Amino acid sequence: MRKTFLPYTMHDISDADAEEIMHVLKQGWLTTGPKIEEFENAIKDFIGCKFAVAVSSATAGLDIAVQVLDLPAGSEIITTPFTFVASSNCALYNNCTPVFADIDGKTYNIDPDKIEEKITDKTKAILPVHYAGQPCDMEAIKKIAREHNLAVIEDAAHAIGAEYKGRKIGTIGDLTVFSFHAAKNIVTGEGGIVTTDSEELYKKLLLLRSHGIDKSTLQRYGAAAGYEYDMKILARNYRITDIQCAIGLTQLRRFDEFLARRNEIVKIYNRELSQMKEIAIPFVSDNVKHAWHIYTMLLNGINRDSFFKEMKRQNIGVNVHYIPVYRHSYYRERFGIKPEEFPVTEGVFKRIVTLPLFPKMTDEDVNDVIDAAKETVEKLRD
Numbered sequence: 001m002r003k004t005f006l007p008y009t010m011h012d013i014s015d016a017d018a019e020e021i022m023h024v025l026k027q028g029w030l031t032t033g034p035k036i037e038e039f040e041n042a043i044k045d046f047i048g049c050k051f052a053v054a055v056s057s058a059t060a061g062l063d064i065a066v067q068v069l070d071l072p073a074g075s076e077i078i079t080t081p082f083t084f085v086a087s088s089n090c091a092l093y094n095n096c097t098p099v100f101a102d103i104d105g106k107t108y109n110i111d112p113d114k115i116e117e118k119i120t121d122k123t124k125a126i127l128p129v130h131y132a133g134q135p136c137d138m139e140a141i142k143k144i145a146r147e148h149n150l151a152v153i154e155d156a157a158h159a160i161g162a163e164y165k166g167r168k169i170g171t172i173g174d175l176t177v178f179s180f181h182a183a184k185n186i187v188t189g190e191g192g193i194v195t196t197d198s199e200e201l202y203k204k205l206l207l208l209r210s211h212g213i214d215k216s217t218l219q220r221y222g223a224a225a226g227y228e229y230d231m232k233i234l235a236r237n238y239r240i241t242d243i244q245c246a247i248g249l250t251q252l253r254r255f256d257e258f259l260a261r262r263n264e265i266v267k268i269y270n271r272e273l274s275q276m277k278e279i280a281i282p283f284v285s286d287n288v289k290h291a292w293h294i295y296t297m298l299l300n301g302i303n304r305d306s307f308f309k310e311m312k313r314q315n316i317g318v319n320v321h322y323i324p325v326y327r328h329s330y331y332r333e334r335f336g337i338k339p340e341e342f343p344v345t346e347g348v349f350k351r352i353v354t355l356p357l358f359p360k361m362t363d364e365d366v367n368d369v370i371d372a373a374k375e376t377v378e379k380l381r382d
């Protein structure tokens with residue numbers, strides 16, 4: 001049995017990266033400085049979108065992505081229940097109602113047919129989440145959005161570098177939000193970015209990131225600058241720091257290396273785990289480039305919670321992504337949604353397990369996970 005605990009995710013910052021990050025600590029700007037735009041430009045080049053606004057977290061990004069649309073109170077935003085709570089909380093922050101649509105049983109992404117069933121005259125936006133880093137059926141989602149005049153906000157917290165039919169995620173919806181939280185594929189500690197091709201939305205996002213004020217600190221710096229600035233709208237402080245952006249820049253340069261290693265590990269997992277009839281390996285659509293943020297598999301005829309406990313006992317950091325949002329007490333008490341309304345989500349939730357997956361995993365780590373999974377299946381098989 002493995003002696004030390006293997007977490008389900010872990011960032012990778014090299015000594016060379018750390019040295020570069022140190023430079024930013026020693027020059028003038030810790031926040032509101034030039035690294036912010038440098039990082040935004042690097043992300044724009046990487047994704048191929050027109051505009052990008054880096055923020056303090058994807059949660060902040062989702063909040064301003066909804067805010068920027070100026071929706072009337074009571075508007076409905078259709079999203080998936082099989083996600084992290086931030087995906088639907090952003091509707092609530094803005095006096096909108098999240099409306100859940102069930103998922104597709106293969107990709108675990110929101111099912112476009114179920115979206116259509118949930119549309120009312122209050123519906124104003126669709127908020128798909130690219131689960132595990134696999135893009136949603138964006139063609140179908142965009143078609144529904146066009147027909148009903150809805151905005152599309154993509155939660156791409158898992159999906160930096162992912163592609164749908166040859167198009168990078170971040171260039172498809174009206175607004176796309178990425179996360180650089182420590183657990184994600186590219187990290188800044190805490191952090192996120194909103195991308196858009198609309199200049200109008202971009203200009204307003206800049207205001208929404210920083211108190212609704214029309215001039216940045218950098219624009220007001222230096223001997224020639226005046227003191228004037230104007231607060232145009234009510235907003236919060238959702239800024240990211242130069243320190244975080246310096247980390248993001250070094251991370252982004254290593255994207256290909258990171259994804260290649262994720263793909264290698266996924267291949268080994270798929271090969272080894274598909275040999276057991278009790279395990280169903282993840283499905284991948286043929287028109288996507290998967291970002292492999294997490295590796296999730298379904299158990300057949302084996303109790304998920306028993307599997308989870310036994311793997312943890314063997315020092316393997318398994319996880320569950322996700323407890324459906326409507327099952328959390330806040331949502332239960334406020335909306336009283338019945339789990340039976342989401343048969344596909346419920347079915348997947350009861351059987352799903354996340355295995356450790358991160359670029360720094362050694363071949364030995366990967367083998368430890370496989371050995372533990374095989375042993376656990378043997379043990380729990382009746």
Ligand SMILES: *Cc1c(COP(=O)(O)O)cnc(C)c1O
Pocket residue numbers: 057058059060083084086087129155157158178179180181190191192
């Ligand atoms: C991590 C995550 C978020 C929130 O990202 P933060 O940067 O931590 O705010 C939102 N949605 C999904 C699907 C996530 O996994």
